[in-house]
Amino acid sequence: MEESKQKLYNERLGRYLAAIKRKPIDRISTSIPVGSYADAISGYTIQELMYDPQKAEDRAVKFLKRYPEIDTFSAGFSSAVDFDILNSRLYRIPGRDIDPNSIRQFNEQEWMKADEYRRFIDDPIGFRMDIYFPRILGEYEKRGSIRSYIAFLKAGMQQGIAREQSRQINTRIKNEFAIPPSSQGIINAPFDTLTNLFRGLHGIMRDMFRQPDLVIEACEAILKQNLASCVAMADPKKQLPVWIGATRAGFLSPKQFEKFYWPTFYKGLMVLIEAGWTVRIFIEGNWNVHLDHLAEFPKGTVLFDLDNDTDIFTAHEKFGDKNAISGGIPTDMLILGTPEEVRQRVKLLIETVGKDGGWIPNSGGSIPAGCKPENFQAVLDAVKEFGVFHTGPAPKPEVSDMLDVKPQLPQIDRFITSWEEVKESNNWKIPGDEELIKRNWELFERMAYSWVISRR
Amino acid sequence: MKELVAAITNLEEEAAVAIVEKKLQAGVSAHDILAACNEGLIAVGDLFSEGEYFLTELMFSGEIMNSIMEKLTPYLSAGETTATKGKVVIGTVLGDIHDVGKNIVINLLKGHGYEVIDLGIDVPAAEFVKAVKETGAKVLGLSALLNTTYPEMKTVIDELKKAGLRDKVKVIIGGAICSEKVREFTGADDYATDAIKGVTFCNKVYGHE
Numbered sequence: 001m002e003e004s005k006q007k008l009y010n011e012r013l014g015r016y017l018a019a020i021k022r023k024p025i026d027r028i029s030t031s032i033p034v035g036s037y038a039d040a041i042s043g044y045t046i047q048e049l050m051y052d053p054q055k056a057e058d059r060a061v062k063f064l065k066r067y068p069e070i071d072t073f074s075a076g077f078s079s080a081v082d083f084d085i086l087n088s089r090l091y092r093i094p095g096r097d098i099d100p101n102s103i104r105q106f107n108e109q110e111w112m113k114a115d116e117y118r119r120f121i122d123d124p125i126g127f128r129m130d131i132y133f134p135r136i137l138g139e140y141e142k143r144g145s146i147r148s149y150i151a152f153l154k155a156g157m158q159q160g161i162a163r164e165q166s167r168q169i170n171t172r173i174k175n176e177f178a179i180p181p182s183s184q185g186i187i188n189a190p191f192d193t194l195t196n197l198f199r200g201l202h203g204i205m206r207d208m209f210r211q212p213d214l215v216i217e218a219c220e221a222i223l224k225q226n227l228a229s230c231v232a233m234a235d236p237k238k239q240l241p242v243w244i245g246a247t248r249a250g251f252l253s254p255k256q257f258e259k260f261y262w263p264t265f266y267k268g269l270m271v272l273i274e275a276g277w278t279v280r281i282f283i284e285g286n287w288n289v290h291l292d293h294l295a296e297f298p299k300g301t302v303l304f305d306l307d308n309d310t311d312i313f314t315a316h317e318k319f320g321d322k323n324a325i326s327g328g329i330p331t332d333m334l335i336l337g338t339p340e341e342v343r344q345r346v347k348l349l350i351e352t353v354g355k356d357g358g359w360i361p362n363s364g365g366s367i368p369a370g371c372k373p374e375n376f377q378a379v380l381d382a383v384k385e386f387g388v389f390h391t392g393p394a395p396k397p398e399v400s401d402m403l404d405v406k407p408q409l410p411q412i413d414r415f416i417t418s419w420e421e422v423k424e425s426n427n428w429k430i431p432g433d434e435e436l437i438k439r440n441w442e443l444f445e446r447m448a449y450s451w452v453i454s455r456r
Numbered sequence: 457m458k459e460l461v462a463a464i465t466n467l468e469e470e471a472a473v474a475i476v477e478k479k480l481q482a483g484v485s486a487h488d489i490l491a492a493c494n495e496g497l498i499a500v501g502d503l504f505s506e507g508e509y510f511l512t513e514l515m516f517s518g519e520i521m522n523s524i525m526e527k528l529t530p531y532l533s534a535g536e537t538t539a540t541k542g543k544v545v546i547g548t549v550l551g552d553i554h555d556v557g558k559n560i561v562i563n564l565l566k567g568h569g570y571e572v573i574d575l576g577i578d579v580p581a582a583e584f585v586k587a588v589k590e591t592g593a594k595v596l597g598l599s600a601l602l603n604t605t606y607p608e609m610k611t612v613i614d615e616l617k618k619a620g621l622r623d624k625v626k627v628i629i630g631g632a633i634c635s636e637k638v639r640e641f642t643g644a645d646d647y648a649t650d651a652i653k654g655v656t657f658c659n660k661v662y663g664h665e
Contacts, residue, residue: 105553201556205512253510331603332637368603
């Protein structure tokens with residue numbers, strides 16, 4: 001990267017990281033989640049953006065040329081090809097199932113039945129391969145058929161290709177536009193994984209009343225699986241936060257939240273935090289009654305993206321001194337309101353929630369597709385007008401002093417077929433270097449395990 | 457009957473079903489049992505409105521009611537099992553396939569005695585207009601999760617106007633993305649961000665307050 005660009009990159013990254021750590025910054029960070037809005041103004045349909053990496057790259061380029069004020073941008077390519085290869089029934093795909101201009105939509109069902117918890121908990125791989133996948137993956141419905149084998153083969157190949165496509169886009173964005181991504185790696189709340197992918201809201205609602213112990217046990221099992229997969233993908237430099245969408249707590253009463261949601265959610269995030277990572281959580285829906293819990297996280301470890309329903313001023317009162325908050329510009333204001341309304345709102349938020357830098361502009365989770373361009377510009381202009389603390393240099397991106405700290409991961413067997421098993425069943429004597437063979441065997445075993453566990 | 461009302465209000469499913477079975481064996485009329493159940497459901501709705509209960513608790517009261525109806529239905533005459541309070545047309549608007557919120561409202565409305573005409577998901581404006589015309593429903597519910605649907609909600613209401621039906625039906629838009637600003641933009645009569653408000657709205661329109 002050129003020197004001037006490296007400097008700009010460091011300013012943006014440094015400002016963002018300092019905002020999360022609650023350290024002094026030169027101006028309000030503009031690490032604004034803009035994905036849907038960037039899609040909408042790209043000139044391409046959502047279908048084109050999900051099938052054509054050139055167009056996905058062009059979307060990022062167009063956006064960043066137009067809005068150089070942005071501090072971070074997640075430019076990756078979210079390929080729909082993968083959803084076709086296995087025919088995932090969890091999603092409705094733009095251009096294939098729904099309007100090419102719609103976003104990908106989630107098809108919530110009770111994909112796992114109420115009496116299948118035991119197998120789900122005791123045998124996560126077997127449950128998926130034998131029961132869950134034939135239901136959610138159309139191409140695997142007739143498992144054991146040639147078609148089903150080929151579908152898995154193609155899906156494995158596609159994963160490598162899609163990663164490389166995303167990497168190329170991100171590298172160009174970094175080198176040409178000096179923009180860091182806003183997060184690296186994803187983890188989900190175990191209760192959300194269980195609800196979204198397996199039981200659906202109706203199913204989990206009944207389970208919480210009829211078989212509460214199994215819900216808790218399942219969340220604990222999911223936590224172990226989610227953590228192992230997350231750590232493998234998180235930023236090895238421990239600078240960029242891990243991203244979490246916390247989706248279902250808004251539907252729960254405080255008692256249910258404390259019993260089913262919070263314990264494994266908090267435990268999982270604390271494993272990451274204690275190993276030196278920070279986290280960025282999208283607090284979806286109404287969390288007003290759960291805010292005291294969010295105050296439990298240590299200072300400078302979490303950035304909270306609040307949805308429209310959660311009161312940002314109360315949240316600020318409860319934990320604004322410890323952790324940064326993003327949000328507070330109503331989604332409907334960006335779509336239907338005026339630039340002056342937006343300007344006044346941003347001013348108010350900077351003077352209150354953001355008075356010492358702990359606020360990042362955002363709507364309910366992200367800038368909506370229908371945001372009027374003049375309203376988005378008003379957000380950026382208001383940051384320049386009201387959100388500059390000093391004209392000195394931005395803070396430097398801090399290097400983690402916890403690089404050597406290993407996460408305290410729960411012990412789980414992340415192999416589907418262990419090396420010992422394959423060696424024994426073939427009666428291999430291994431006259432050469434066993435470690436060389438074993439290491440590669442296990443590398444691919446862990447990749448396969450993560451693939452099966454996180455497949456949707 | 458007080459203990460049945462209390463069991464439903466406290467969301468004690470096994471207790472509620474056991475009481476219903478006992479009452480039926482003792483020869484209590486199914487009609488009277490049903491009335492007590494409704495009293496319990498209304499109490500749950502009130503607790504929800506007061507912020508005491510949350511969505512999943514409101515939903516579970518509907519589940520308890522389903523379990524009770526399995527026991528009661530054989531004892532009720534045909535007229536007593538069908539809804540009588542009024543008709544409601546509901547659907548998720550074009551461009552949106554989410555039905556979780558819509559289905560919660562439907563369960564509640566049925567529990568409260570409404571006949572619900574469910575048009576499903578991704579419903580074009582013309583289908584809403586057709587259903588309102590054919591059923592003569594006085595309430596139309598437009599559901600959505602995506603904030604990209606504001607223009608489509610407006611389209612439905614504009615189409616109702618063109619068809620000369622706007623003054624014959626009250627329209628409520630529902631979903632977490634709704635607000636007074638969105639209501640005003642779409643031209644709806646009211647908006648709801650929680651399920652019980654849909655029931656309150658229908659009660660108002662049909663005069664069951």
